[in-house]
Amino acid sequence: MLKMAATGVPKKTAGEHMLEVKAYLVESLKKLDGIWNDMGLPEDQKNSRVNLVFMYIRNVIDEMVTEEETRRNTLKENIEQYKSKLSQLCAELHVAPIQPTASRLYEIERELSQSLTSWRKVKESRLSDLKELKGIEQALCDIMHATPFYIQSGSVPTQEDLDKLRKHIDELAAEKIKRYETFLAQKEAIERILEDIGEEITTEFEQDVLLEDPQCFILSSSNMAKLNSLTQEFKAKQAARIKEMDGLKEKIESLWNRLDVIMEERRQFLEQIWDHSPASVATLKEELEKCEALKFEHLQDFTVKVREELTQWWDKCHYSQKQRSSFTAFTSEDYSEELLAQHEAALEEVKQYYTENEHVLKKIEKRADLWNQMLAFDAKENDPNRYKNRGGNLLAEEREKKKVLHQLPKVEEQLKNEVEAWEEENGRKFFIGGMHFFEYCRLQWEEYKLSKELQKQQRLEQKEKDKQSEIRFGSKPTPLKRRIGATTPSQTPKQRKLNDTTRSATRLNSLSRINSVFTSPVTPAKSTRTPLRQTRTAGNLPTVTPQSSRKGVVPRTPMSAMGPPRGTMSTRSAARKLKDTPKAKSCVALASPKLKQPSSKYKGKDVLKRSQSELSLCKENKLRPYTSDEIVSQPSGSSTDLASDVPSYKEFESL
Numbered sequence: 001m002l003k004m005a006a007t008g009v010p011k012k013t014a015g016e017h018m019l020e021v022k023a024y025l026v027e028s029l030k031k032l033d034g035i036w037n038d039m040g041l042p043e044d045q046k047n048s049r050v051n052l053v054f055m056y057i058r059n060v061i062d063e064m065v066t067e068e069e070t071r072r073n074t075l076k077e078n079i080e081q082y083k084s085k086l087s088q089l090c091a092e093l094h095v096a097p098i099q100p101t102a103s104r105l106y107e108i109e110r111e112l113s114q115s116l117t118s119w120r121k122v123k124e125s126r127l128s129d130l131k132e133l134k135g136i137e138q139a140l141c142d143i144m145h146a147t148p149f150y151i152q153s154g155s156v157p158t159q160e161d162l163d164k165l166r167k168h169i170d171e172l173a174a175e176k177i178k179r180y181e182t183f184l185a186q187k188e189a190i191e192r193i194l195e196d197i198g199e200e201i202t203t204e205f206e207q208d209v210l211l212e213d214p215q216c217f218i219l220s221s222s223n224m225a226k227l228n229s230l231t232q233e234f235k236a237k238q239a240a241r242i243k244e245m246d247g248l249k250e251k252i253e254s255l256w257n258r259l260d261v262i263m264e265e266r267r268q269f270l271e272q273i274w275d276h277s278p279a280s281v282a283t284l285k286e287e288l289e290k291c292e293a294l295k296f297e298h299l300q301d302f303t304v305k306v307r308e309e310l311t312q313w314w315d316k317c318h319y320s321q322k323q324r325s326s327f328t329a330f331t332s333e334d335y336s337e338e339l340l341a342q343h344e345a346a347l348e349e350v351k352q353y354y355t356e357n358e359h360v361l362k363k364i365e366k367r368a369d370l371w372n373q374m375l376a377f378d379a380k381e382n383d384p385n386r387y388k389n390r391g392g393n394l395l396a397e398e399r400e401k402k403k404v405l406h407q408l409p410k411v412e413e414q415l416k417n418e419v420e421a422w423e424e425e426n427g428r429k430f431f432i433g434g435m436h437f438f439e440y441c442r443l444q445w446e447e448y449k450l451s452k453e454l455q456k457q458q459r460l461e462q463k464e465k466d467k468q469s470e471i472r473f474g475s476k477p478t479p480l481k482r483r484i485g486a487t488t489p490s491q492t493p494k495q496r497k498l499n500d501t502t503r504s505a506t507r508l509n510s511l512s513r514i515n516s517v518f519t520s521p522v523t524p525a526k527s528t529r530t531p532l533r534q535t536r537t538a539g540n541l542p543t544v545t546p547q548s549s550r551k552g553v554v555p556r557t558p559m560s561a562m563g564p565p566r567g568t569m570s571t572r573s574a575a576r577k578l579k580d581t582p583k584a585k586s587c588v589a590l591a592s593p594k595l596k597q598p599s600s601k602y603k604g605k606d607v608l609k610r611s612q613s614e615l616s617l618c619k620e621n622k623l624r625p626y627t628s629d630e631i632v633s634q635p636s637g638s639s640t641d642l643a644s645d646v647p648s649y650k651e652f653e654s655l
Helices: 002-007 014-039 043-093 105-144 159-197 204-210 221-259 263-270 278-297 299-316 321-325 337-356 358-381 384-388 393-426 437-473 493-517 571-579 584-591 612-620 628-632 649-654
Strands: none
Touching: 014 043, 043 105, 105 159, 159 204, 159 221, 204 221, 221 278, 221 299, 278 299, 299 337, 337 358, 358 393, 358 437, 393 437
């Protein structure tokens, strides 16, 4: 009833509750006293009943107090227990102890209880993860015989420990995949080698590798090492077998070449050798023995061919004449098995030398090839026709030359380092052709530079000779017509026009000298000379002001007054020379042709028509007829009538 009454009481303070309880007791006692009075109870009974009421109330309150004290003590005990358990759990989980933030006992108890429950779940989760990860790790460690990741037994792992364990498992899984792939690859390689060399399985480990299920193979470090060793062993066997068979094939090939065995027979025999089994080795040995037997039947032919091969190898190794002469058996004609054996021993010796120094000798061959290319490019530079090509060949040639000139110093530097290393390793100098390699290179470069200087000097001397010749005899006439098959000129029409003008001026100078030689003996030589500038009075020619009439210009002496140039014949000498020829009169007439007005369509390119006899005479005396421009420059008084049925200039050129 008290509990029910208490539930209906509104929330009040503790003081108000005490006053209310006190008033309620007083009022209740008054009601009891009235009831007792109505009942007519004596005073002693009233007092006993009042004591009973007080005793009952006291017992209830005492019971409530005791109950609340028990509850308070329980809260305190729970708090202490929670703190103790939480502290132990935090130590296991390697976290800092949790301190409650509340101030009231029941709030502290509730906060600690919730924390304890939460950390217990964390512990259970970590233990579950640890169990699962340990199972995976153990399986990987069993198949690879690896060491597990250490975590103290019976302890709760930290999150860092679990992360490290996961990483360790990932590494083990990756290593397992790697080892398994290596195992499969080496197993396949061993199977191919065994099939190739014809070997059989002999050991238990080989059976585990080749015959058992690959998933059951223990991928331990020791097993992988043994597998690798086994693979290398079989590869060594295969390499030895290949080397042996290659040696046999090389000997057989050499004997075939000396015996002149046809290619079809060689091909048919080699088709039988498709692997490196003992049967193939036996076949090769049998063929070698057969060829050896035939060799002794043809000792002289064999010795001659061995000598040819020995000479080739001497050339490859750059042997000097002294080194070659030291092998006295090379010139012997007493053909025997002993002589052949000596030649074969010498051949094997030079082959061995080449094999030991192959890297140096090949680099020397590369340098020699670059050197020859450089000399070839230098020779092309002296070719006057190199600029007449088309299609960009000259540009490609220049690029290739730059490439060669760039590579040659690099190759020489590499070769120098290799030769120095060889000399340091062998304790002697490296010779080619009986000369120290560095001295050989130095002399070669000096000879090259001397050759370049000599060519330069020759060009200068030739240039000086040409210059003196031009001063003395005049410049060489330039041909007007390209030959058949000549390349297309790279000049523009404007440049060709300017060049034609220059060639016309040069041709006039040359013709003036020719005219002085072949002038008619009746006409004085000076009359055939034309001043540099003259006044043309003919009605069909324009008038040109003489040079002497120009103010401030000193008149030059006419060329006719100077006489014939040096090195040319006078008019009388030419006449005497041509006097006895059957066509002297035609030649004289040709030297002073009749002046004609040139047609505009010729433009100084075509010649006037002449008789067939005069053209033949010019051809015999290595002369050419005048062009229309050159005819205009001759004096009008020295003209002679020409035939009108003479072929043109182009027709004369075809003669």
